[in-house]
Amino acid sequence: MTFTSEEFPGWKKRVAIFMTGQTVSMFGSFLVQYAIMWHLTLTTKSGLVLALAAIFGFLPQAIVSIFAGVWADRVNRRKMIMISDSTIALSTLGLALLMLSGIDDLWLIYLVMAVRSVGAGVQMPAVSALLPQIVPSDKLMRINGINSSLQSALGLLAPVAAAAVYSTMSIVPIFFIDVVTAIIGVGLLATISVPTLERAASDEKPSYFADLKDGLNYIFTHDLVRWVMGVFAVVFLLTVAPSNLSPLFIVRNFGSEVWKLTVGEIAFSVGMALGGALLAVFANKVNRIGMIIGTSVFFGLLSVAMGFTTNLIVFYILFFIIGLAVPSFFTSAMTLLQETVEPERQGRVFGFVGIVISVAMPIGMAVLGPLADVYPVESLMIFSGLAMVVFALAAVLLPAGRKAVAAAQKSSAQAANTEAPPASE
Structure with missing residues (x-):
C-alpha cells in the first residue's frame, strides 16, 4: 500500500x-x-x-x-x-x-x-x-x-x-x-x-514459521525480487576486489605510509556522500533497472581500470568515482524493492537483503583474500571487473532479466494507483 x-x-x-x-x-x-x-x-x-x-x-x-x-x-x-x-x-x-x-x-x-x-x-x-x-x-x-x-x-x-x-x-x-x-x-x-499495518494489529496471524516460509517462497518466486536479490549478491561478491583489496593494492604498489591509505578511504567516502546528494537532486529522472545495470557495468569497468593503474592519483580518482556510483546502485535497488513489495512482506524481504549484505562480501573476501597472497591484486581486480561486466549484461539479456525488466515497468505503471495509509498509531 x-x-x-x-x-x-x-x-x-x-x-x-x-x-x-x-x-x-x-x-x-x-x-x-x-x-x-x-x-x-x-x-x-x-x-x-x-x-x-x-x-x-x-x-x-x-x-x-x-x-x-x-x-x-x-x-x-x-x-x-x-x-x-x-x-x-x-x-x-x-x-x-x-x-x-x-x-x-x-x-x-x-x-x-x-x-x-x-x-x-x-x-x-x-x-x-x-x-x-x-x-x-x-x-x-x-x-x-x-x-x-x-x-x-x-x-x-x-x-x-x-x-x-x-x-x-x-x-x-x-x-x-x-x-x-x-x-x-x-x-x-x-x-x-x-501507520500500523492491519496484519500486525490483527490477532489472527499465521504461525511464525508459516510467515517465514511464505516470505522465502515470495522472494524466490517473484521475478523482480528474485532478480534484484541475485544482482545484489553477485555485485557485493565481486566488489570485494576494488573495495576491500584496495588498501593491499596501495601498500604493494605505492608504499605503506598510513596517509596513503587514509586518503583512499576519504576519497571513497567523499564520493559516496556526493553521489547520494546528486541522487537526491535527480531522483525523479532515475530509471531504477537502468541505474542498477548501468552502475554494475560501471563498477566492472572501473575495477579493470584500477587493475591497470600505475599512478596513485589516478587510483584515488577511480576510487572516488566508485564511491560516487555506490549510492546509485544501492539506493536504486532498495527503492525498487520498496516500491514493488507490498508492505506486509517488506520486513521479510529486507531481512533477506540484510543476509545478502552481511554474507556476500565476507564470502568474497574469504575467496579473494587468500588468492591475493598468490596472485597480484591488480590481476584479481581485472578479473573481477570483467566478471562483473559479463554478469551485468547477462542479467538483462537472459530470460530472467527480461522478466524482471517487464515486472519493473509494470510496477512503475501501477505506482499512481495507490491509497493513503490507515490511521496512525
Whole structure:
C-alpha cells in the first residue's frame, strides 16, 4: 500500500524527525565501531583477535536478519526499532560501567559486539520497511538518496571524532556518547506516529514459521525480487576486489605510509556522500533497472581500470568515482524493492537483503583474500571487473532479466494507483 505526497500531509516533518533520530543514533554506533576495532588492535596486536571481532560483529547480524524480517511484518516497526536501539544502548552502557570498574575481558567485548550485531540485524529490515510507510511513493528515491548521503557523511566524520575522543581520553567515553545518541534517537522516534499495518494489529496471524516460509517462497518466486536479490549478491561478491583489496593494492604498489591509505578511504567516502546528494537532486529522472545495470557495468569497468593503474592519483580518482556510483546502485535497488513489495512482506524481504549484505562480501573476501597472497591484486581486480561486466549484461539479456525488466515497468505503471495509509498509531 503506497501513497503520494498529496495523500499524506505532514509527511516531511515525520520523515525529518525520523531521519534526524536515526542519523544521531548511527553516529554513536559508528564511533563505537571504530573505537572497538582500534582498541583491540592497539591493546592486543593480534590477528586472531581481530578475526574473532569480525565474526562476532557480523555473523549474528546475518543469522538474525531473516528472523527479524518476519518480526518486522508481525509487529509495529517503530516499536521494534526503539526496542532494538535501547537494547544496544543498554549493552554498551553495561560494558562501559564494567570497564570503569577495571573489568575489560575480551569475552565481554565480544559479547557486546554480538548483542550490537543482533540489534543491527533487527533494525535493518524494520527501518527499510518502515520508510515506505512514512515516505510518499513518489519521494522514496529522493529520501533514500538523502539518507545515503547522510550515512556517507557520517563515514567521514565518525573516524575523526572517534580518534579525537579515544586519543585524548579512552574508549569508555565513546561508549557513553553512544548511549546518549541512542537515547536521542529513540526519543525522537517516539514523538512521531507510524501507520500500523492491519496484519500486525490483527490477532489472527499465521504461525511464525508459516510467515517465514511464505516470505522465502515470495522472494524466490517473484521475478523482480528474485532478480534484484541475485544482482545484489553477485555485485557485493565481486566488489570485494576494488573495495576491500584496495588498501593491499596501495601498500604493494605505492608504499605503506598510513596517509596513503587514509586518503583512499576519504576519497571513497567523499564520493559516496556526493553521489547520494546528486541522487537526491535527480531522483525523479532515475530509471531504477537502468541505474542498477548501468552502475554494475560501471563498477566492472572501473575495477579493470584500477587493475591497470600505475599512478596513485589516478587510483584515488577511480576510487572516488566508485564511491560516487555506490549510492546509485544501492539506493536504486532498495527503492525498487520498496516500491514493488507490498508492505506486509517488506520486513521479510529486507531481512533477506540484510543476509545478502552481511554474507556476500565476507564470502568474497574469504575467496579473494587468500588468492591475493598468490596472485597480484591488480590481476584479481581485472578479473573481477570483467566478471562483473559479463554478469551485468547477462542479467538483462537472459530470460530472467527480461522478466524482471517487464515486472519493473509494470510496477512503475501501477505506482499512481495507490491509497493513503490507515490511521496512525
